[in-house]
Amino acid sequence: xxxxxxxxxxxxxxxxxxxxxxxxxxxxxxxxxxxxxxxxxxxxxxxxxxxxxxxxxxxxxxxxxxxxxxxxxxxxxxxxxxxxxxxxxxxxxxxxxxxxxxxxxxxxxxxxxxxxxxxxxxxxxxxxxxxxxxxxxxxxxxxxxxxxxxxxxxxxxxxxxxxxxxxxxxxxxxxxxxxxxxxxxxxxxxxxxxxxxxxxxxxxxxxxxxxxxxxx
Numbered sequence: 564x565x566x567x568x569x570x571x572x573x574x575x576x577x578x579x580x581x582x583x584x585x586x587x588x589x590x591x592x593x594x595x596x597x598x599x600x601x602x603x604x605x606x607x608x609x610x611x612x613x614x615x616x617x618x619x620x621x622x623x624x625x626x627x628x629x630x631x632x633x634x635x636x637x638x639x640x641x642x643x644x645x646x647x648x649x650x651x652x653x654x655x656x657x658x659x660x661x662x663x664x665x666x667x668x669x670x671x672x673x674x675x676x677x678x679x680x681x682x683x684x685x686x687x688x689x690x691x692x693x694x695x696x697x698x699x700x701x702x703x704x705x706x707x708x709x710x711x712x713x714x715x716x717x718x719x720x721x722x723x724x725x726x727x728x729x730x731x732x733x734x735x736x737x738x739x740x741x742x743x744x745x746x747x748x749x750x751x752x753x754x755x756x757x758x759x760x761x762x763x764x765x766x767x768x769x770x771x772x773x774x775x776x777x778x779x
Contacts, residue, residue: 564669566739567702568766570709571665577712579655580777584713585769590642590662592761594670597638598629599758602751609754612745616675617690620747621754623674627682632667634682641662643695669705673698706736717775724774731767 572591576584589596601607607629609621628634643660647653671678674688691698710732719725746753 564702564737565703565742567571567669568595570702570705570707572768573664573671573706573709573713575621575658575662577716579658580716582652582655582658583763583769584772585765585767586594586646586659588768589765590646590659591666592764593634593638593642593663593721594666595630595758596765599746599755600624601626601628602758607611609751613747613752616690617695618673618692618698618743619764620694623677627679629668630670631679631681631684633680635664671728672701702739716778717772718778720774720776724771724776727767727771727774731764731771734767735764 565625568591569588570586572587572702575587576582576768598607607624607627608625610624611620612622614618623630623703629638636672639660642663643656647656650656656720667678671687671754672689673691675692676686676689679686691701714759746755
């Protein structure tokens with residue numbers, strides 16, 4: 564799951580129109596933003612194993628800190644509480660926390676049984692990565708619905724708000740398609756650095772969204 568996570572963030576704007584899209588992107592992608600940092604630190608691990616699923620060449624055999632259900636719930640509380648302390652907006656804080664937890668739920672749909680319920684606990688996953696058409700249809704549907712909901716509650720203030728947002732959406736979609744056809748990276752370290760590069764979408768989303776306004 565990739566653009567589906569961003570679809571959730573875009574859709575969440577409908578529920579909290581004055582929360583920055585950058586913040587919502589941060590929440591919905593938080594687990595995957597933290598994960599490459601822990602990979603590089605040697606605290607979590609992955610193997611490149613072409614063929615392990617039809618759509619992903621990665622064996623996620625050790626990532627309990629970021630991708631167990633228990634720790635995902637913990638991170639959702641951390642992010643939601645942190646947002647509340649900064650903004651004093653209870654509704655938005657709840658949505659931020661739910662967005663963090665939604666990442667695990669969407670991953671559960673597509674991953675094989677590699678998502679631990681708690682560190683060291685049983686691993687689950689429905690495995691849609693082994694079914695190209697259902698996974699792609701699901702991911703595109705979530706992304707498009709998210710885009711539609713986002714555009715239903717915001718409008719551009721200027722050309723930056725129009726074109727920066729569209730450029731971001733195209734970047735995400737093209738990046739996702741490229742990841743499907745690119746094959747496996749040369750090694751795990753390169754994979755981690757590639758994951759770190761996705762931090763760029765958080766300030767990009769904040770910037771584009773800053774040039775848009777809620778439709779009252």
